[in-house]
Amino acid sequence: MQTFLQFSLNGLGVGSIYALMSLSIVLIYKSTKVFNFATGQMMMVGAFICWSLIEWNVPMWVSLPLVLGASYLLGLVVERLVMRPLIGQPLIGAMLATLVLGELLHGLGMLSWGGWQRKFATPIFPLAKLEIGGAYLSGAFIGALIVSVIIFIVAAFLYQRTHIGLSMRATAESHMLAQSKGIRVHTIFALTWAVSAIVCSLAGIILSDVLALGITESAGVVYKAFPAILLGGLESILGALVGGLVIGLAENIAGGYISPLFAQIVPYIVLLIILVIRPEGIWGLKRIERI
């Protein structure tokens, strides 16, 4: 029981990071119908900027806002330079553009920071580990859980309760109709990318404390978010949270009881099962079609 509890706690901790990554992808997908394949690389860039600032002895409470500000700008720039020229073109073009963008960021990261792994000098969250029924939840995981919960509450509030969130949801349904209602579609897109980039960077920074901080390694983790998103539903914020946690749990429990190697493929087994039995995910939007 105690081992099971330990695996579950680890699973929840890792899962909350997957959830953040999923949220970042879901936000963009909701507004623009583009699946952002560069999420992992954007995550890595955020984490490395943070690492560099800390190395230059900038205190954490200064560098974190700086990183988030930089991510916001990165989001705006990406939208303006890469995505906006592709508006009105087939979606496949925009998706391929995000793939290319990912590779570009990857290359720039390699040039700036080199390919070897780093570590933050001090943990990001100076929290003591927590004992629950003989199992331990590490400080990093506690921090990850707290940050995720806050971010998800903010995101849900933004989408459900504010006018700008309503405009975002409307834009997601039809760009043309949104424009006819006076919504500034370009502004909505830019804002979405910027917010998503912030979430991305946060995930990257937290991740570096738990797993590793490397150009390729940080970006690679994002593939775990894909099954999480499909499980929860591509358009659902709640789905991103639940999907992330479930994938984290499944991975850790299977890894603990069966084999750590098996853990690597568990998310993709889950992914295959979802695609077969419920392709739109648990809370994904069903197309409303009346015949």
Add this chain to the structure above:
Amino acid sequence: MLQLNNIEVVYSNVILVLTGVSLKVSDGAIITLLGANGAGKSTTLKSISGLLYTELGEVTDGSITFDGARIDHMKAEDIYRMGIVQVIEGRLVFEHLTAEENLRVAAQGKQPAANIKRNIEMVFEYFPRLKDLRRRTSGFLSGGEQQMMVIGSALMSMPKLILLDEPSLGLAPLLVMEIFEIIRRISKEEKVSMLLVEQNARAALDLAEYGYVMENGRIVLDGPSGSLKENEDIKEFYLGLSELGKEKSYKDVKHYKRRKRWLG
């Protein structure tokens, strides 16, 4: 208030769809634009609302002025904020939003929350049925309810001019009468001008005070509704009446015998 001056519209740089279209909408008036499919009615509306540009169309000649300002090369979002709202053909709604959210989202531009609330109440007053449906997902509303919602949402930004593109499309005749009556009330009580594009010429001419007839991207005839209704060609081709004012019989439908008097 709105004036189209000899405009020419070209799609994707080659396809000429409108030539020399001029029309005028004065304050508080209901104007109708009649014509067969493909005559250029919707394109005319889109060139006013600015939605033309998302479809790779462009106003290449002439000018559109609204309250004295040139709007023919402005962005759709800015034209919306100036007070021109287009109700797109085919009652497009944000299907996954509720009815009330559909109204709320149309309140773009800087508006205090109290304003939005008041406008929603106003829409519910015109369309009482919407009030009971406010929490329903709009994709599951009936066609008539969706049309009411779409017209209602046009009121949310307190516009000066509403461009209505075929509000009667696919609705039962009784419902069309109901909706047209509400359009008349809205125009009178809120002092909103309307430019109405319709296939249902009879209903449109009853509602409007002045009408334009389009054919092949040109305006071929215009005049007060009363005189248009008396025009032989309008009667024949739009109202389906023969010269004697009777219903037409199949025997009389011989196009080579009766030609339009205008040059199409």
